[in-house]
Amino acid sequence: MNFKEVADIVLGASQADETEIVYRRLDGSLTRFANNHIHQNVTETNHEILVRCVSGSRCGTAISNATHPDSLRNLVRVALDLARQQPENPDFKGLPGPAPLSIVTSFDSAVAGCSPAARASGVGVMCRKAAEAGYTAAGSMTTAAMRLGVANSKGVFAECETTLVDASTVVMSATSSGWAQSSGWTLDSVAWDQLAEEAVGKTRMGENPIDGQPGEYTVILDPYATSDLMGMMAGDGMSAQAYQEERSWLNGRLGKQVLSPIITIVDDGLDPAGIPLPFDFEGQPKQRVTVVEAGVCRGPVYDTYTAGRQPGALSTGHAMEQAASERIGPLPMNLFLKPGTSNVNEMIASTKDGLYITRFWYTRPVHPRDVVVTGMTRDGTYIVRNGEIAGAVKSLRFTQSYMDALAGTMALGETCKTLWAGGTCNVPAIKLERFNFTSSTR
Amino acid sequence: MKQLAQHAMATAESRGARYADIRIIESRNQTAGVKDGNVDSLGDFESAGFGVRVLVGNAWGFASSADVTREEIDRVTALAVEVAQASALVPGQPVELGPPVRSTGTYVTPILIDPFTVSIEEKLSLLLQADATIRRNPGVKVSEGRVTCLRHHKTFANMEGALLEQTIYECGGAISATAVSGTDIQVRAYPDAFRCQGTAGWEYILGARFNDHAERVASESVALLSADVCPSKVTTLILDSSQLALQIHESCGHPTELDRVFGTEAAFAGRSFLTTDKLGALRYGSSIVNLTADSIRPTGLGSFGWDDEGVPASSTPLVKNGDFVGYLMSRETASQLGLQSNGCMRADGWNRIPLIRMTNVSLEPGTWNAEDIIADTDDGIYMETNRSWSIDDMRLNFQFGTQLGYEIRNGKRARLLRNCTYAGITPEFWNSCDAIGNEKSWKVWGTPNCGKGEPMQVMGTGHGAAPARFRNVRVGVYR
Numbered sequence: 001m002n003f004k005e006v007a008d009i010v011l012g013a014s015q016a017d018e019t020e021i022v023y024r025r026l027d028g029s030l031t032r033f034a035n036n037h038i039h040q041n042v043t044e045t046n047h048e049i050l051v052r053c054v055s056g057s058r059c060g061t062a063i064s065n066a067t068h069p070d071s072l073r074n075l076v077r078v079a080l081d082l083a084r085q086q087p088e089n090p091d092f093k094g095l096p097g098p099a100p101l102s103i104v105t106s107f108d109s110a111v112a113g114c115s116p117a118a119r120a121s122g123v124g125v126m127c128r129k130a131a132e133a134g135y136t137a138a139g140s141m142t143t144a145a146m147r148l149g150v151a152n153s154k155g156v157f158a159e160c161e162t163t164l165v166d167a168s169t170v171v172m173s174a175t176s177s178g179w180a181q182s183s184g185w186t187l188d189s190v191a192w193d194q195l196a197e198e199a200v201g202k203t204r205m206g207e208n209p210i211d212g213q214p215g216e217y218t219v220i221l222d223p224y225a226t227s228d229l230m231g232m233m234a235g236d237g238m239s240a241q242a243y244q245e246e247r248s249w250l251n252g253r254l255g256k257q258v259l260s261p262i263i264t265i266v267d268d269g270l271d272p273a274g275i276p277l278p279f280d281f282e283g284q285p286k287q288r289v290t291v292v293e294a295g296v297c298r299g300p301v302y303d304t305y306t307a308g309r310q311p312g313a314l315s316t317g318h319a320m321e322q323a324a325s326e327r328i329g330p331l332p333m334n335l336f337l338k339p340g341t342s343n344v345n346e347m348i349a350s351t352k353d354g355l356y357i358t359r360f361w362y363t364r365p366v367h368p369r370d371v372v373v374t375g376m377t378r379d380g381t382y383i384v385r386n387g388e389i390a391g392a393v394k395s396l397r398f399t400q401s402y403m404d405a406l407a408g409t410m411a412l413g414e415t416c417k418t419l420w421a422g423g424t425c426n427v428p429a430i431k432l433e434r435f436n437f438t439s440s441t442r
Numbered sequence: 443m444k445q446l447a448q449h450a451m452a453t454a455e456s457r458g459a460r461y462a463d464i465r466i467i468e469s470r471n472q473t474a475g476v477k478d479g480n481v482d483s484l485g486d487f488e489s490a491g492f493g494v495r496v497l498v499g500n501a502w503g504f505a506s507s508a509d510v511t512r513e514e515i516d517r518v519t520a521l522a523v524e525v526a527q528a529s530a531l532v533p534g535q536p537v538e539l540g541p542p543v544r545s546t547g548t549y550v551t552p553i554l555i556d557p558f559t560v561s562i563e564e565k566l567s568l569l570l571q572a573d574a575t576i577r578r579n580p581g582v583k584v585s586e587g588r589v590t591c592l593r594h595h596k597t598f599a600n601m602e603g604a605l606l607e608q609t610i611y612e613c614g615g616a617i618s619a620t621a622v623s624g625t626d627i628q629v630r631a632y633p634d635a636f637r638c639q640g641t642a643g644w645e646y647i648l649g650a651r652f653n654d655h656a657e658r659v660a661s662e663s664v665a666l667l668s669a670d671v672c673p674s675k676v677t678t679l680i681l682d683s684s685q686l687a688l689q690i691h692e693s694c695g696h697p698t699e700l701d702r703v704f705g706t707e708a709a710f711a712g713r714s715f716l717t718t719d720k721l722g723a724l725r726y727g728s729s730i731v732n733l734t735a736d737s738i739r740p741t742g743l744g745s746f747g748w749d750d751e752g753v754p755a756s757s758t759p760l761v762k763n764g765d766f767v768g769y770l771m772s773r774e775t776a777s778q779l780g781l782q783s784n785g786c787m788r789a790d791g792w793n794r795i796p797l798i799r800m801t802n803v804s805l806e807p808g809t810w811n812a813e814d815i816i817a818d819t820d821d822g823i824y825m826e827t828n829r830s831w832s833i834d835d836m837r838l839n840f841q842f843g844t845q846l847g848y849e850i851r852n853g854k855r856a857r858l859l860r861n862c863t864y865a866g867i868t869p870e871f872w873n874s875c876d877a878i879g880n881e882k883s884w885k886v887w888g889t890p891n892c893g894k895g896e897p898m899q900v901m902g903t904g905h906g907a908a909p910a911r912f913r914n915v916r917v918g919v920y921r
Contacts, residue, residue, distance in 0.1 A: 029525075030897055034706040037534030041525045042504040042897070044793040045518075046491065061485040065508045078486050085562040086481040087570075116503075116528030124532045138709035140896045170709045245584045246622045327475065327483040361712075364830045366843055366863065369625040374841050374863075374919070376834045397832075397839055397865070399919055438919050441839040442715075442867060 001067050003149035003159050006049060011153055013073040016053035016080045018095045020152040022281055022321060024048045027112065028144035031119040035136050036127040038120060050322055053079035057092045060084070061322050093308035096315060098155040101285050104276040110187040111163035112145035119143065122167070122192045129196035130171050135203055139169030141190065150283035158283040164275060165189050166420040170379055171199040175209060176392065178202025179224060179358050179379035183420035185275045202358060202380040205389065212381065212393035212440040218354035218410070219435040220347040220384065223417035225377075227425040228360040229402050230265065230335045232373050234423075235365065238267070238291050240306035240313070241329025242368075243299075249371050249403055250297050259295040260409035262340055266290045267301055267332035269317065273416070274334040274424040282319040289316050291332065295407075303330035333423030340412025340428065347411050347431040349387040355396075355435075356382040356389065371402040376441065396437040408433035444607075446492075446515055447599035453519040454496050455601055459526070461497040461539060462519075463600035465750060466510060467792040472558065475588040476569040479577060482586070484562065491792035494522045500537045501529035506793040538777040542602040545754060549747025551611040552740070553643030557591035560644045565589055568652060572617045575656035581664030583622040588637065589615035589647055590890075596750075604752035612743065612902060613646040614639025614890055617656060621663040628666035628860060630659045630845055634684040635828045639888035639902060640741035662846060669858040672847055674918030678822030679864055680815055680911045683879070685844055686805065687887035687905035688828045693868040694733050695800040695903065697837035698760050698768070699786075700775040702798075711894045712835030715868070716766060718779065726766040727872030730808055733761035735770055737785060737801040742904030743888035744801030746788075751796060753785035760803065764873070772798050790899040797895045802886065804906030808878025812909045815877045817853040823917055824848045824855065825862045841865040841919055863919040871912060879908030 003023045010021045025047040032040040050063045053076065060082025062075045119141050130137035142164065149159040167190040168181035180198040182190045221229070236242035237249045269286030270276050279285055282304055290298045302310075303319035306329060318330035348356060355377075363375030376395050383390045413428030447464050454462030468490045475483040492515065493506035503526025505518045569587035576585035592612040599605045616638060618631035629635075632655040640646050681689065697714040701707055716724070727733075736757035737745050748754050751773050760768045769779075770786040775798065787796035816824065830843035847862035848855040890902040 028897070031528075032709075032896055033532060034708055035534060035704075036532075038529040038532045039502065039534060039706050040504070040795060040896075041502060041529040042506070042795055043521060043525055044493075044506040046506075046508045046793055048489075058481065059484070061483070063485065063487040063489075065489050065491065082484045082486060082562060086484060086566055089480040091480060116525045117531065120528040120531040127532050136705070138705060140709060142897075168709060172705075172708065245620070247584075247620070247627055252625070322483070322485065327477075361835055362832045364832045366830050367627070367861065369627055374830065374832045374843075376832070376839065378835055395834055395839075397834070397841060399841070399863075438841075439839060439865060441834045441836065 006067060006072060007149065007151040009069050009072045010051055010076055011151065014053060014076045014080065016055055016083065018054035018153050020052040020095050022050040023149040025147040026144065029119065030140055030142045031123050032140040033123050033127055034138035036131050038123060041116060049075060051075045051079045052322065053083045054095060055080065055083040057088045057090060058083045058086050059092060091309050092305060095152050095154055096156065096282050096284055096304045099285050101158060101278040102270050104270050104272065104278050106163065106185040106276050107161040108163045108186040111143050111165050114143040114187060122190065125192040126169050126196050129200060133200045135171045135173050135200060137169050137171045141167040150279060150281060152283065156283035158279045160278055162275060162277060164420065167195060169195055169199050171203045173203055173207060176203045176206035177379045178206065181224060181419055183418050183424065205382060206380050206392040209392035209394045212396045212437065214437050214439055216434050216436050218351055219432050220344060220351065220354065220356045221430045222358050223419065223427045223429055224359035225357050226337065226427040226430045227419045227421065228363055229406065230337055230425050230427055231421060232363060232365065232402055233371055234332050234335055236368060237371060238300050238332045239329045240300040240302040244306060244309055247368055248300065249369055250300055253297045254299060256297055257295045258297055258403060259292055259406045261295040262412060263292055263295050263406055263409055264338040265292040266336050267334055268336055269334040271334065271336065273418060273426050280317045280319040281321045284315045284317045284319065286317040301330045301332050306330055335425045337427040339414050339416050341414050342411040343413050344429045347429065348384050348389065351384045352386060354384040356384050366399060372399065373402055374399045395441045397439045398435060398437045400436045405432045405435055443597040444605060446512060447597050449512060450494055450515045450519050451599055451601045453516055454494065457520060457523045459496040459498050459523060461601055462494065463598065464492060464494045465792055466492040466597040468595045469791065471590065471592045473588065473590045474562065474565045474569060476566065476573045477586045478584060479573055481566060489791065493792050494519045495795055496522045496526050497537060498523055498526035499530055500533060501526045503529055504795045537774055539773040540777040540782055543600060543752040544603040545748055545752045546605050548607040550609045551641045553611050555644035557611065557613050557644040558593065572652040572656040575653055576617065576619045576660040579660035579664060581621050582619045582660050584620040587617040587652060598752055600752055606748050606752055608747050610641060610746055611643055612639055613642050613644060614888060615647050615650065617652045617659060619660040619663040621667050623667045626667055628663050630663040631827060632659050634887060635845065636889050636891055639890040640743055640886065641745045642741045646741065665858060666846065666860045669860040672823065672859045672862040672918040676914055676916050678819055678911060678913055679915040679917060680819065680822060680824040680850065680909060682826035682909050683883065683885050683907040684887055685825055685828050686907040686910055688831060688889065689842065690803055690805055690905050690907060691800065691889055691903060692831060692833045693837055693840055694760065695803040698770050699798045700769040700771045704775060710896050715836045715838050720766055722767060724766040725764055725873065726761045726869055727764045728875045729764045730878055731761055731764050731872055731875055732806040733803065734806055735760050735784065735801050735803050739802045739886055739904060739906065742802035742886050743890065743902035744904040749785040749787045750789050751783065751787045753783045756785050758784045770798050770800060788901060790901050794897065794899050797899060799901045800892065800903040802904030802906065805878065807881040807884040807908050810877045810879050812879040812883035815879065815909060815911050816850055816855065819850045819911065820852055822850040823859065824850055825864065838868050840868065864915050864917045865919050866915055874913045874915065875910055876913055877911035879910065884908040
């Protein structure tokens with residue numbers, strides 16, 4: 001049964017004031033390797049039908065992966081029953097109507113048709129090159145195809161297809177490790193030769209690390225670490241829900257210069273450098289939103305619900321799929337940090353005393369309003385002295401306000417890397433004047 | 443379902459698998475959430491499907507589908523074999539699974555009240571009542587409450603003859619108050635920050651008595667805004683049992699997962715400092731530290747009849763009188779050590795493979811009355827309810843934050859403290875433990891949000907703990 005047929009059954013069966021259906025079909029596969037061999041290799045076919053029924057200003061949601069017509073009609077009954085059993089919610093102003101959508105492409109049939117043997121072939125390159133260097137590799141390669149459809153009783157009908165390919169590896173020796181990752185929607189987004197060269201090179205450079213000393217350092221971050229800065233800033237902080245609940249770092253800072261003037265952050269769900277989609281999970285057109293412009297805070301992203309709570313606000317096309325457990329507010333899922341004019345080599349050459357960091361690990365917010373985060377460095381933390389790499393240190397723990405760190409941005413790389421972590425982040429390397437490390441691991 | 447499962451096993455064998463198993467699962471999850479007096483979410487989630495895992499030669503393959511039909515089982519089983527054959531293109535060491543598993547039987551979580559017989563109206567009423575109590579405090583910016591009720595019905599079969607039916611129930615929920623002033627945000631939650639969840643019926647929610655704690659939660663969140671910031675120093679630390687449960691989870695549970703030790707989670711969840719040379723040779727904690735992994739404890743979120751390899755529920759020591767003595771194991775990893783699985787393989791759904799997961803990893807009760815631990819402490823800090831957590835990929839260097847703290851002076855609680863954090867190195871921390879509360883203050887907590895594996899799986903784990911005291915701990919790391 002295709003989406004149109006599913007939508008017709010759901011909308012035809014509903015007696016709710018308003019009804020919405022979100023349909024997802026997923027064909028996903030993941031090949032996982034460790035100790036230079038494939039140890040897990042999985043594939044799945046699934047579909048998910050979400051029905052939201054509105055009665056007055058009350059919403060009920062039911063989700064199922066059964067597509068039989070009787071199951072679909074039952075899903076509508078359950079959702080409407082849930083809606084009718086609750087008090088009115090004056091903050092809910094109704095489902096959105098249709099709006100013109102841009103035409104974007106993010107579907108590659110080569111990804112959708114990628115076989116287990118093809119994934120094994122790529123992974124095999126990685127394992128062989130690690131073994132040739134005397135190291136062990138672990139990592140994964142994901143290929144997935146998704147069909148997404150959104151329709152509602154007010155005339156929204158939107159459907160698209162998208163693909164995802166993501167590959168990552170950690171290469172390890174007895175004393176060192178290195179990381180590489182690549183993501184996109186075309187199969188050629190991943191070049192295992194290049195990933196192997198990068199991760200093996202990082203591992204070699206990090207052999208025999210010394211204990212790191214806590215303190216403030218100038219840091220140069222690979223795009224992997226930069227993406228963590230963006231992810232934590234996005235988290236709740238770029239969402240209108242967090243802003244309305246006064247939990248966002250944007251609260252009290254709109255129109256103010258709080259980050260370096262070379263920092264511009266936008267969310268653009270239509271940019272093909274990410275993984276674009278024409279619409280969000282309410283079928284509303286994705287819009288380019290500038291969250292930070294030249295260091296000045298501009299505003300969060302909205303869905304219909306949060307826009308309805310704020311006079312003058314409109315959905316920016318950032319609605320997320322309704323979760324079974326709680327209402328997820330709008331989120332920026334296609335972040336871009338505007339590149340600069342530098343590169344990692346230049347950043348190192350211009351640094352007298354600092355650290356060059358591959359990526360961050362297990363980062364968690366300590367204080368959301370100032371984006372204070374704690375976490376570890378991982379898979380390559382190198383000493384920079386007098387413009388050169390002078391060795392490696394063991395992983396360090398930091399507790400640092402990402403806002404303060406970005407206020408001290410000294411340089412941005414001229415090229416960006418697209419990285420997948422639930423959404424996409426397109427980011428360059430970055431040099432930050434100050435970053436606070438609180439301890440070293442053993 | 444049993445016939446379909448057995449058909450899949452016959453198909454796998456005919457296609458060349460030397461081992462195969464299948465899980466056919468029907469899950470239902472009903473949730474209700476309120477925020478600021480409104481119903482924030484109300485949902486009913488159902489998912490059904492099956493996954494077939496095969497071992498062909500020494501290579502694994504797995505395939506899954508939402509269409510539970512005989513024809514689709516044929517297709518997916520063949521696909522799983524094809525996937526395994528692709529795995530063999532990048533081969534590893536021989537795979538041994540140890541003695542065959544031929545378990546048969548049924549298991550149902552013991553419950554008093556089926557949560558799916560409780561009306562939506564009653565569920566919302568319970569939450570809205572607590573929400574209203576919280577909002578009576580004008581200093582509260584956001585009030586929230588959520589409950590979740592789950593049921594998983596699993597049919598398991600393997601090629602060795604196992605055939606199992608299990609119905610697992612879970613219930614959980616929490617309330618919270620958020621207070622905001624300037625750039626400061628303070629949150630208080632009850633029973634803990636992760637929803638207190640257990641394998642139980644609706645009685646588990648009723649027993650939490652949300653409304654009885656709503657006023658305190660509200661007033662504490664507001665009071666924290668004007669509390670002093672946790673000082674930065676090395677001192678004596680007393681943890682409440684819910685924060686200690688997460689400490690156990692991160693610094694005891696994860697490093698004892700044997701797949702991490704063998705490097706198969708290196709690229710995502712990380713590895714472990716508890717390498718096999720340390721088994722029976724490492725002083726993990728002080729002599730009063732006893733850690734156990736079990737899947738039999740009532741209401742524990744890691745309790746079941748059999749794991750997802752058909753291995754029966756059990757209880758095994760991980761740390762005994764301070765010595766590191768055991769791992770969480772699967773059939774394959776246990777065989778590599780010449781041991782037998784202690785039944786720790788679980789998948790979070792029909793479309794995921796089983797991984798080694800914590801069951802109920804608990805710190806056994808000590809001998810102290812909880813209040814005596816504070817009375818016996820001249821100078822220190824008491825911390826309660828998790829707020830942030832982070833630990834390195836070897837599970838050594840950790841830093842936690844809590845929602846609330848108190849200074850301890852001369853055996854009594856003194857000033858309230860906010861933004862409390864503490865940090866340490868795992869074995870040093872556990873070796874500094876010199877007091878553990880007795881069974882009167884011991885409680886099983888549920889952590890429903892443990893992430894591991896690729897694709898990511900979210901699993902519920904249980905952790906029993908009582909308040910405990912640790913000496914010479916660095917606190918106040920937050921600037």
